[in-house]
Each structure stands twice: as C-alpha cells, then as structure tokens.
Amino acid sequence: MQIQRLTTSSKHLVTDLFNQYRVFYKQPSDPVLADAYISNRLQYGESVIFVALNDAGEPVGFTQLYSTWSSVRAVKNWILNDLYVTAAARRLGAGRKLIDAALAFARTEGAGYVQLETAEDNHNARRLYETIGFVQQAPETEYLVYRISL
Template sequence: MTVTIRDARPQDEADWRRLWDAYLDFYETTLDPEITDATWRRAHDPASAIFMRVAELDGKMVGFATCITHEGTWVKDLDCYLEDLYVDAEARGHGLGRALLDDLVALCRKNGWARLYWHTSADNHRARKLYDQYVKTDDHIRYRMSF
C-alpha cells in the first residue's frame, strides 16, 4: 500500500466534500453549506492562512488535515493550528493519521513555525491514542463563545 501526503488541489473537491461530510457526521454536527464552500475556497486562496493537506492510499484520497497558521503573543514565529483531521473509517489502521501528523511536523520544522497544536473530543479515544504518542495533553480547558 502506498501512502501519499500532499497539498489539496482544486480537483480534489468532490473527494474532500465526501470526507468532510463524514467528518461532520462523526462529530454529530451540521454546518451551513456556505461555511463548507468558504472553507474549501479559503484552503485554495494564497492570501488565506488556511491550508489543507490530503492523504491518499494507493491513489485514492482517504483523509485530510486543515490547518491555520497565525501569529501568537507567546512566540515570535507563527503557530500552526490543526483544526480538522479526518481519515475515512474504511482506511483507518494504515497509518494515515500518523502520516498526516508527521507531514505537519515536517512542515512546521521546514517553515520555522513555533508550535503545532490541536484539540479533540475527550471521548475520541482512538485519536487520542495516536495523539498521546506525539505529546501529552496539557491542563488547559477550552471555552468557546459563538455569535
């Protein structure tokens, strides 16, 4: 099996939308279609801080990572926030989540970004088993207000 991690391309849209819908289902949420459209557009806009990497297994797109780089007040270089990471349920167990994370670590080092960070649900045990191999969770609690 051949695993490839690469930048998302405009022709990936249908595959990404299939995976995005499954990702939203996993988190038992829905989004306005305009938000999904905007996310896709931003990931391909060179002026946007959002970028997307995709995972292929034997040439088929089966996962993605959506990230945002931003300035911070506690570091002098950019931070990289991994906002979304998803691997198709049928493709799990082949190291694709690890490959996406390893790719992001390499991008951070290559670009001189200060940190890579992300969140996941406390009950997402499968993902946390992988994430704990990279870094232990800290004692921060997230607060979020929507408007």
Template sequence: MISIVRATHERLDDLIPLVDGYRRFYRQPSDPDGARRFMEARFDKGDAYVLLALDDDRQAVGFGQLFPVPSTTSLSSRWILNDLFVMPDARRQGAGSALLEAARELARAHGIPQLMLRTQVENATAKARYHALGWQRDEAFDTYLLTVEGNVS
C-alpha cells in the same frame, strides 16, 4: 502505502467528501455545497495549509487542515491543526499518523516552532495516537467558547 500531498483547487472534488464526513463525525448536518464554498475560500485566501492522505490507488482517504496564528507569548507563530479526519473504512492503515507527521514536517519546513490541536474529551483513540507521536496534553490552559449572537452559522 499512504502518501501525503498538499491539497489545491485541483483536488477539491476529492476533498469535499472528506470535509463533509468530518463535519458529520462532529454531528453537523451533511452540506457538501457548504464544504465546497468553505474550502474554496481557504484556497482563495491562502489562509490554511491542507494536506490529503492518498491510498495506493491515489484515492483521497483523509485530510488535515492547519491554520497559522500569531503567538504573543512566544513572539512567533504557531499552527493549529484544526481538522484531521480519515474515512472510517481507511482507518488503522496509517493515514492519520502520516497526516500528523506531514503536519510536523510542513511546520518544520516553515520554521514554525509549535503545533496545537484540540480533540473531543472522549476521543480516546485519537488521544492515544497523538501521545504515541509525541504530542503532549496541555495541562496549563482550558478552552472556552462563546457564541456571538447573530453570528451563528
């Protein structure tokens, strides 16, 4: 049975392998020290909500990270589910769905009317899961990225 908890500084050692695995999934080099610094900054600044999926042995097998952003068009806030990852050997056991449902419940508890996420175009497995849980693909907007020279990390 998968359980979901809010991650804190105390669970940082459990979180780092997940964040590093997530980065490697997106073809970034392994950097556990960088992942630790990044996540410590999130906890120190309080600018993200981080959820951990725990298995029956209370081992962390997945995480989700939500960032609040204001929305001028809706005159409210929305949250971006910026990161969602489950360790490969723990997939298809409900951790991803549990994290998505926990994100929805956390948003509901905070009065947040809308969650957003992005995924890779070819990530059919994730897209099917999102659709099954009620997420709808945004057909109205495209995403554009601009690399600001001198600010590449």
C-alpha cells in the same frame, strides 16, 4: 499511502471528506457548503490542507491547519484543527502520515508549536497523538483562556 498538499486545483480531493467530517460531528450534510468552505480557505491562503491517498489514488483522509501568531514570542504557530480518516482506512497509518506531514510543514515554517484538541473519550486519537509526541496541556497553565460567543 501517499500524502500531498492540497491546492485550489486539487480541492475536489477533500470536499466530500470534509462533508463526511462535518457529518461525523453531527452537522447536516451539505456538499455545497463543504466545497465553498474548502475553496475559500485555499483561495485566500487561510489554511493548509494535506490529503491522504490510498494505493489506488483515492482520497481517504485529510488534515487542515490554521496559523496563529504569538506576538510575545514573535513566531507563527499552527493549529491542527481537522483530522479525518474514513472508517475503511483507519488503522492503516493514514492519520499518522497526515500528522507527520503537518509537523514537517510546521517545522519548515519555523513554527514554535502545533496544537490540537480532541474529545476526552476519543481514546484512539489520544493514543495516536501521544505516541507521536503531543503532550496534554495542564488546565492550570500560566494563562487562562476566555471566550465570548457572538
């Protein structure tokens, strides 16, 4: 398993995986949208994407990070927003290697933290995240999160 950072010229490696990821989350299949979305994120430097390639050089997973800033701490942090591994490649270490690459990248960027979210019933993912060292945040933190839909 090899992990590489995606560039605009290698975006083709994840567009189908990104479409599969969206379908996994009950979105309609739309390869054109997937290609445009990945292209724009890379073209405008809005995300960092790593792809996992199997021994045959075929893409089997990806992770996508978005930056966020803390004004108070004056540091850039990263949201590990997307992690997807094909069913055939699960339990072969691709997810862990993708997360390891994301964490190594964030460290070189001087990040204060990497954050992610997952469903409560996603036990396999939660086990992986906790094994790596992610700690579930208590809902009673010092700050409350509010959101308004537009």
